Amino acid sequence: MSQFEADENMHAQDPADSSPTEGLDRRTVLKTGTLLGAAAVLTSKKSLAQSVPGTSSPLTPPQLCGVTPPVSPATRPFLDDLPIPPPAIPVILNPAPTKAANTSHGEAARASHQRWDEFRPFLNYRMSAAPSLHTHHADLLPSYMWTFNGRYPAPTPLNFYGVPSLVRFVNRLPEPAQNTTFGVNEITVHLHNGHTASESDGFAADFFATGLFKDNHYANVYAGVDDFGGIGDPREAMHTFWFHDHRAAFTANNNYLGLNGMYIVYDSKDPGHELPTPGSLRLPGYYGITDIPLILTDKRFCAAANGRNEVFQVVGRGAPGGDKWVVNGKIQPKFKVRRRKYRFRILNTGPAKPWNLSLIRPNGTQAPITVVAVDANFVASPFVLTDRPLTVEVAMRYDVIIDFAAFPAGTSVYLKEATAQNVGVVVADPALGLPIGNVLMRFDVVNRELLFPPDTPALPAVLTQMPDPIVPDATFQWNFTLVDGRFLINGLEFDHNRVDHVVLKGSAEEWTLANDVAAGNWSHPVHIHFEEGRILSRRVRVSQNPDVFQDLALLPEEQGRRDVYPLLPQHRVVMRMRFRDFVGRYLMHCHNMNHEDAFMMVRWDIVDSKQELTRRRQEIDERRRLAGLPPQYTQSKNGGLA
Amino acid sequence: MNRRELFSGSIGECAACPGQAGAELIPNVALRTHDDVPVRFYDDLVKGKQVIINMMYAHCEGFCPMITSRLVEIHEELGPRMGRDVFMYSITLKPEEDDPAALKGFAEMHHALLPGWKFLTGAAFDIETLRFALFRHDHIKLDLDLQVHAGRLRIINDSINRWLHVAPMASKATVLQHIAWADPPKTLAQRMEDNRKQQEQIDREVERFGYRKVI
Numbered sequence: 001m002s003q004f005e006a007d008e009n010m011h012a013q014d015p016a017d018s019s020p021t022e023g024l025d026r027r028t029v030l031k032t033g034t035l036l037g038a039a040a041v042l043t044s045k046k047s048l049a050q051s052v053p054g055t056s057s058p059l060t061p062p063q064l065c066g067v068t069p070p071v072s073p074a075t076r077p078f079l080d081d082l083p084i085p086p087p088a089i090p091v092i093l094n095p096a097p098t099k100a101a102n103t104s105h106g107e108a109a110r111a112s113h114q115r116w117d118e119f120r121p122f123l124n125y126r127m128s129a130a131p132s133l134h135t136h137h138a139d140l141l142p143s144y145m146w147t148f149n150g151r152y153p154a155p156t157p158l159n160f161y162g163v164p165s166l167v168r169f170v171n172r173l174p175e176p177a178q179n180t181t182f183g184v185n186e187i188t189v190h191l192h193n194g195h196t197a198s199e200s201d202g203f204a205a206d207f208f209a210t211g212l213f214k215d216n217h218y219a220n221v222y223a224g225v226d227d228f229g230g231i232g233d234p235r236e237a238m239h240t241f242w243f244h245d246h247r248a249a250f251t252a253n254n255n256y257l258g259l260n261g262m263y264i265v266y267d268s269k270d271p272g273h274e275l276p277t278p279g280s281l282r283l284p285g286y287y288g289i290t291d292i293p294l295i296l297t298d299k300r301f302c303a304a305a306n307g308r309n310e311v312f313q314v315v316g317r318g319a320p321g322g323d324k325w326v327v328n329g330k331i332q333p334k335f336k337v338r339r340r341k342y343r344f345r346i347l348n349t350g351p352a353k354p355w356n357l358s359l360i361r362p363n364g365t366q367a368p369i370t371v372v373a374v375d376a377n378f379v380a381s382p383f384v385l386t387d388r389p390l391t392v393e394v395a396m397r398y399d400v401i402i403d404f405a406a407f408p409a410g411t412s413v414y415l416k417e418a419t420a421q422n423v424g425v426v427v428a429d430p431a432l433g434l435p436i437g438n439v440l441m442r443f444d445v446v447n448r449e450l451l452f453p454p455d456t457p458a459l460p461a462v463l464t465q466m467p468d469p470i471v472p473d474a475t476f477q478w479n480f481t482l483v484d485g486r487f488l489i490n491g492l493e494f495d496h497n498r499v500d501h502v503v504l505k506g507s508a509e510e511w512t513l514a515n516d517v518a519a520g521n522w523s524h525p526v527h528i529h530f531e532e533g534r535i536l537s538r539r540v541r542v543s544q545n546p547d548v549f550q551d552l553a554l555l556p557e558e559q560g561r562r563d564v565y566p567l568l569p570q571h572r573v574v575m576r577m578r579f580r581d582f583v584g585r586y587l588m589h590c591h592n593m594n595h596e597d598a599f600m601m602v603r604w605d606i607v608d609s610k611q612e613l614t615r616r617r618q619e620i621d622e623r624r625r626l627a628g629l630p631p632q633y634t635q636s637k638n639g640g641l642a
Numbered sequence: 643m644n645r646r647e648l649f650s651g652s653i654g655e656c657a658a659c660p661g662q663a664g665a666e667l668i669p670n671v672a673l674r675t676h677d678d679v680p681v682r683f684y685d686d687l688v689k690g691k692q693v694i695i696n697m698m699y700a701h702c703e704g705f706c707p708m709i710t711s712r713l714v715e716i717h718e719e720l721g722p723r724m725g726r727d728v729f730m731y732s733i734t735l736k737p738e739e740d741d742p743a744a745l746k747g748f749a750e751m752h753h754a755l756l757p758g759w760k761f762l763t764g765a766a767f768d769i770e771t772l773r774f775a776l777f778r779h780d781h782i783k784l785d786l787d788l789q790v791h792a793g794r795l796r797i798i799n800d801s802i803n804r805w806l807h808v809a810p811m812a813s814k815a816t817v818l819q820h821i822a823w824a825d826p827p828k829t830l831a832q833r834m835e836d837n838r839k840q841q842e843q844i845d846r847e848v849e850r851f852g853y854r855k856v857i
Contacts (some may be wrong), residue, residue, distance in 0.1 A: 177802070
C-alpha cells in the first residue's frame with residue numbers, strides 16, 4: 001500500500017516533541033528536533049530518505065499571483081489515481097498528556113480535561129500543522145499548503161468506541177514574518193461532530209500560535225454516559241467525523257490551505273472489517289480498500305512560476321471560489337473498483353461550495369447510490385437515490401454504498417457534480433450528455449482478484465434504532481439574518497466573550513432555526529456542536545403574510561440524526577437536541593466558512609446546576625435590558641428561568 | 643456561476659492577502675486630515691502600521707456618535723500605544739459635506755482630538771474607492787448603501803498583512819481582543835508567558851464558577 005508510505009516519519013521527526021522547556025528559542029527547538037530526527041533513524045530506515053517538508057528543509061514561502069482570480073491551468077482528466085489518506089499511526093507522546101494543561105512544556109492554556117480519569121486516553125496521535133508541498137494533479141507543479149503531518153488530506157485516525165483517544169495538535173506553522181499566505185499561524189481544532197468536552201472542542205477563540213501544542217481529549221463514547229452508564233447510549237453511534245481548524249475569522253483561509261482530515265470511530269455494528277462478527281452490519285468496511293473516504297473541496301491555481309502552481313488565495317471579499325474540483329487532494333482522479341459493493345464516506349470540507357453528486361453510467365443515465373449514513377449517523381433504513389443528486393453542504397458527511405457488480409468489467413462509471421469545473425483541454429464527453437467539466441472522478445470497474453475481499457452480503461433493511469424521542473425542557477429560537485450586509489444570529493455577530501444562550505447539562509431543548517433572508521438569497525448550512533439533533537419539522541414561508549408557513553415533507557436524509565441543518569431562505573427548521581455528559585462553551589454557526597468568518601456564529605454554554613442556569617440566564621437578560629432588548633427568558637413554575 | 647459563488651462572503655479576512663497585499667489592496671489616495679494636512683492613505687497612514695478604520699460623517703445621528711465614543715474608550719485603553727504603533731482613522735462617507743473643519747468640529751464635539759487619530763476627507767471618487775477596498779461586500783445593493791458601512795471597524799496590521807473586522811458595539815473587551823489579534827508577532831518566549839497568564843486566569847475562573855466563563 002504505497003499510498004500509506006512514510007507517515008510514521010512525519011511523526012518521528014516532529015521537533016515539537018522537544019517541548020520548549022528552558023531555552024524556548026527557535027534554535028533550541030530546532031536542535032532538539034534534529035536529535036529526535038537522529039533518534040528516528042534508529043527506529044525507521046526510511047527517515048532520511050524522505051525529505052520531510054517544513055522540518056529539515058523549510059519550504060520557501062509561496063509567491064502568490066495577486067488578487068485577480070486567475071483561470072487555473074489545464075489539467076487532463078483521469079491521470080492520477082485516487083489517493084487514500086493513510087490511517088494515522090498512534091504514537092507515544094512526550095511529554096505524556098496530562099489532565100491539566102501542561103503549559104510549562106508548551107501546551108496551550110485550557111481548562112482541565114473533563115472525565116479524564118473515567119476515559120483516560122489509550123490511543124494517542126500527533127497531528128503537526130506545518131507547511132508542505134502538495135501536487136494536485138500530474139499536469140500541475142506542487143503547491144505550498146498547510147497540512148497536518150505533511151499530507152493533504154491529513155492521515156485518518158481510526159478509533160473504537162470505548163477506547164478513548166487523544167490527539168496532540170502541534171502548531172509548527174511559519175511565523176507571520178515568514179508567512180506570505182493568507183492563513184494565520186494560530187489554530188484551534190474542532191472534531192466535527194464529536195461528543196467532546198468544551199476544552200477539547202476547538203472553541204473558535206481558543207487558538208494557539210506556532211511553537212505551542214494542544215491535547216484534544218476524545219473520549220470516543222456515545223452520548224448519554226450519565227443516563228446509560230458505561231460508554232453511553234449505543235443508539236447515539238456516529239462513525240464518520242472530521243477535524244478542521246476553527247480559528248475565529250480565519251477558518252476558511254486555514255481550511256483552504258489544507259488544515260483538515262477525516263476521523264473514524266468504529267463499534268461492533270460498524271467494526272472496520274467485513275467478517276461476520278456479532279452485531280456487525282457487514283457493510284463494506286476495510287478502510288482504504290472497500291471503505292473509501294471522498295474528501296471534497298474546490299481550488300483555484302496560479303500559473304506555473306518558481307517551480308510551483310500555487311493555490312490562489314482569496315476567500316470572502318467577492319472571491320469566485322475554485323475552478324477545479326479536488327477529491328482527496330487530486331483533480332479528476334480515477335479509482336479502480338472491483339465488481340462488488342464499496343462504501344464511500346463523502347465529506348465536504350468547504351470552504352463554501354455545496355456539491356450535488358450523482359453516479360452516471362456510460363450511457364448517460366443515473367445509476368443508484370444507496371445512502372446508509374448522514375452526518376456520521378446511520379439512517380434507520382438505507383435509501384436509494386436514483387432521480388435526484390446527493391446534496392452535500394459544507395461539513396456534511398454522507399456514507400453511501402455503490403454496488404459495482406451492476407456494471408460489467410471494463411466499463412467506467414462517473415461521479416458527476418452539477419456545476420462544471422474548468423478542465424482546460426478538449427475531451428469528448430465521457431458519457432452521453434456528460435461534459436468532462438462535470439466529472440468529479442471516474443470509477444474503472446474490473447473483476448475481483450482472488451485475494452481481494454469478496455462482496456459483503458446484501459444491505460440489512462434496518463441499520464439502526466433511533467434513540468428515544470427527545471422530550472424538550474424548553475424551546476428557543478435562533479434567527480439567521482442578513483442585515484446591512486452583516487450575517488447575524490439573533491441580531492448579533494459572534495463575540496466569543498458573550499454567551500447567547502445557556503442550557504442545563506442533562507436537559508433537552510427544542511430549537512427553531514429560522515432563515516429570514518429574502519427568497520433566492522443565502523442558504524446557511526447551520527452546524528451545532530456537541531450532540532446530534534433530530535429534525536422535527538421543516539416549514540417554508542409561502543405568502544406575503546410573514547406568519548404563514550407551509551410544512552414540507554422531510555426528506556429521508558432529514559429523518560435521522562443530524563449535526564448540519566441546511567437552512568434555505570424563508571425556511572424554519574425545528575429540531576431537538578440533548579446536552580449530556582459535559583459542560584462548557586460550545587458553538588453554533590453557519591458552516592459556509594466565509595459566513596462563519598464574518599461571524600455568523602454564536603456561543604452557547606452548558607452549566608451543571610439549576611442555580612447556575614438561572615444566574616447565567618439572568619445575566620443574559622440583564623445585558624439585553626441594558627441594550628434595550630426584551631428579555632429572552634421567562635419565569636418558570638419551579639422558580640427557574642425557562 | 644451561481645449566486646453562492648459570486649457572493650462568497652461579506653467582509654472577508656485577509657491574514658496576508660496575496661502578493662504582499664498592502665500596496666495592492668489599499669488605494670494610495672490623496673486625502674486631507676481634520677487639520678487640513680494632505681496625506682496619502684497607504685503610504686502615509688497604513689504602510690507597516692496597525693490601524694483601526696471606521697467610516698462616519700459629521701451629521702450622522704445614528705451609529706457614528708456611538709461608534710466614535712466607543713473608539714474614544716478604546717483609545718483610552720490602548721493608551722501610550724496610540725500614535726506610536728496603533729492608529730485610528732475615521733473616514734467620512736460624505737466628503738461633499740465634510741470638509742476638514744467640519745470633521746474637526748465633529749471630533750471636538752466627541753472629545754476625539756486625540757493622539758494617533760485622524761479624521762479624513764477627500765475627493766468623492768477617492769473615498770468611494772477606499773470604501774470599496776476596505777468595506778466592500780460584493781453585493782450591488784449593500785455596496786451602494788452608505789448606511790451599511792457605518793457599523794463596522796476594520797482592523798489592519800499592514801506589517802503582517804492581517805485584516806480583521808469587528809462590530810464596534812461588541813463589548814470593549816471583545817473589540818480590544820480583536821485589535822490584539824492584529825498585534826505584531828511575539829517571540830515564542832512572550833507567547834509562552836502570555837499562555838501561562840491565560841492559564842492562571844482560566845484556573846481562577848474554574849475555581850470560581852466550576853468551568854470557563856470568560857475567555
